[in-house]
Amino acid sequence: SAVISQKPSRDICQRGTSLTIQCQVDSQVTMMFWYRQQPGQSLTLIATANQGSEATYESGFVIDKFPISRPNLTFSTLTVSNMSPEDSSIYLCSVGKSMGNEQFFGPGTRLTVL
Amino acid sequence: GENVEQHPSTLSVQEGDSAVIKCTYSDSASNYFPWYKQELGKRPQLIIDIRSNVGEKKDQRIAVTLNKTAKHFSLHITETQPEDSAVYFCAASARDNYGQNFVFGPGTRLSVLP
Numbered sequence: 001s002a003v004i005s006q007k008p009s010r011d012i013c014q015r016g017t018s019l020t021i022q023c024q025v026d027s028q029v030t031m032m033f034w035y036r037q038q039p040g041q042s043l044t045l046i047a048t049a050n051q052g053s054e055a056t057y058e059s060g061f062v063i064d065k066f067p068i069s070r071p072n073l074t075f076s077t078l079t080v081s082n083m084s085p086e087d088s089s090i091y092l093c094s095v096g097k098s099m100g101n102e103q104f105f106g107p108g109t110r111l112t113v114l
Numbered sequence: 115g116e117n118v119e120q121h122p123s124t125l126s127v128q129e130g131d132s133a134v135i136k137c138t139y140s141d142s143a144s145n146y147f148p149w150y151k152q153e154l155g156k157r158p159q160l161i162i163d164i165r166s167n168v169g170e171k172k173d174q175r176i177a178v179t180l181n182k183t184a185k186h187f188s189l190h191i192t193e194t195q196p197e198d199s200a201v202y203f204c205a206a207s208a209r210d211n212y213g214q215n216f217v218f219g220p221g222t223r224l225s226v227l228p
Contacts, residue, residue, distance in 0.1 A: 101207055
């Protein structure tokens, strides 16, 4: 499976600021996704990062709050904008090499908002 | 949209015993059902999956069964070991106009007691 890295691995941020999380894959992948996992909870899909077009957001998530870029087939960023303590969570990217459905997760970014 | 339920939320078994986790889904269009294992502080790892054209799949001590009519699928772990202790998530995936969309169950915390 692909090697997936995320930066930063963790961060502590002040309310009202923004943080951009990077996801890098060592091979080209068709599908890239961003998830949120709140403490002790399950994984919730934020959006699908589409290469060359706007991301597709799930219900409850909007582009102004979570802008996403995907400039190529190996890289994507998620920005958490105007943060509040409720945004404290683990953010994970996942990738699918083909339309065969398997998804593999990056190591996650643990975000704490004070 | 898809809704995935998972039971039990916690499960304790003695080492060597079997563990069974059950999931139900609501969208009959779902066609792919992965299971992920997440150890504390780590990323979710894909451990086994099953597609809608198969009723059962086995990989060493792990097996998954699918009943499409009843819309439920189960994870079976035999001869449990302490290293099986983790949170397990099921998911259901259906194709839509944007590709695929995973919906995760709430998770089962499995403890294997030595």
